[in-house]
Amino acid sequence: MSGLVEATRDAYGRALVQLGAEREDVVVLDADLSGSTRTAKFAEKYPDRFFNAGVAEQNLMNMAAGLALAGKIPFASTFAVFATGRAWEQIRNTIAYPRLPVKIVATHAGLTVGEDGASHQALEDIALMRAIPGMTVIVPADGDEAEAAIRSAVEIDGPVYVRLGRSKTQPITGGGFQRGRGTTLSNGEDVAIVACGIMVSAALEAADYLRERGASCRVINMSTIKPLDEDLLVRAARGCGAVVTAEEHNVIGGLGGAVAELLSAVHPVPVVRVGVDDVFGQSGDPEGLLQYYGLKYTDLASACWRAMEMKG
Template identity: 60%
Template sequence: MADVKRIATRASYGEALVELGAEHDDFVVFDADLAAATQTAKFKAAYPDRFFNAGIAESNLMGMAAGVATTGRVAFASTFAMFAAGRAFEQVRNSIGYPHLNVKIGATHAGISVGEDGATHQCNEDIALMRTIPGMTVVVPADDVEAKACVRAAYELDGPVYMRFGRLAAPVINDPETYEFKLGRGILMREGSDVTIVACGLMVSAALEAAEALAERGIDAEVINIHTIKPIDADIILKSAEKTGRVVTVEEHSVIGGLGDAAADVLVQNHPVPMKKIGVEDVFGYSGPALDLLHEFGLDAEGIIKKVAAFMA
């Protein structure tokens, strides 16, 4: 996929905010002194009167966003995933989730692909944390097209939303002319008959690449993009599992509490089938080039091919 256009979803987030700002004046954007990295600086430049920097105080950031949301406005709160889901968890839970406020959390720099920033910043637990908050919608877009669409959908939804964006440039796999985004609705990316690969975020493109290689080995893999982890599209997972009889989940997140567990909950209660979770095992990451780390952790096409082939055997 060397010739495929690549755009970091954090950049898509910043651009989507600017586009949305031109259409609506009822929302404000908050950041925690990371506007250049989260790409909210683009919104700040376009609409300085609707941008607020909370400083390096992420808990205050969430409290400020919650306060604005009580006035009837929509608030976007942005910082790194480690700080949004980790450091500010109590404020997200009690000040945003509990009163079910219209705060949209733009969490960037998630997962192993943060690279050189190392284990302290490679948040592989955020999906698990956000899934536990009642009423919280959790979205992990796969590419530029999907990321922009999810920002618009989050704005239109009444209630809190956690959006997970990446630092690493991701292959653009969706056609902006034909793509249709619906919260809570998975997308069939490739039909297959032998095994279902359910992926989210950066792993969707990797799963598609792996599926093509697996086909050469005689393994026909179906690939599903589950961009909305909560509420999860149970129907598309069950329909595919009934057809293939095997399910593999792939995520740039811990295998504990993320997409894999969400899919497992669906399957075990409705249609149990052999299943394997591919993700970050019960370990911390470490500093290194993003692509090298993804390979090291088996979160590239090569790693997926090996694990799916072994699972099928």
């Protein structure tokens, strides 16, 4: 793939340093992965506002809660599988239930972790976070959007989960982020692809591919998965009559689940969910993994044909 610039985690590291300069109340916590999560840049610049919990994710989340109680805006980072899995109940009971403004920014989400394999490839984190009342769930598509989302997270009153990746992304959003607002990146009337994260660029490729073959495809970047942009989705369902969702996540409980839940209740149309089909990942290079698990633009295009066929 050409035009790859930076990973969303790189943008996170950059945004944190800016926020550190702007706001005294921003503190950052990590669990021995600060180089990988890119919080190390903040740590270097603001050592008095950085806390390394060591390899102890449960304590990481609850120390963040304590710092929030002391009036700080904590960012707590580690890999997505540990943040949302190992410390789920800490997040549920001690961050979300008291509505504390802890920003959980997890990196290395999805298959594109690559060679580390299934133990480190979080494919359930969106589902886990989305099921918690009051949690904002954000999946930026590129570095510019990640930076804007991080800056926006500081202003959000309450807990936020931001899902970031390890691999470089194509700049496609042009930046900007508004909580709860999806953006239409490409117009079309036959089918709509609703995507998040790295799958947004795949969706754009799929739209080009379909256009060459006579189908017009709308592409929506749904970077906030909770709260979902219901208006935009219903408009897409009305306008296109068929929806395909695309995410680097289990097809259960993530973006596809959220979209299907909404549309089945409000404006039923065929919804085909593209994601990892309820299996664990494995070691491999990111591109090879995306291909193996059916997350390439060609897979999206096939799903679009299926969805269009199902229209009445």
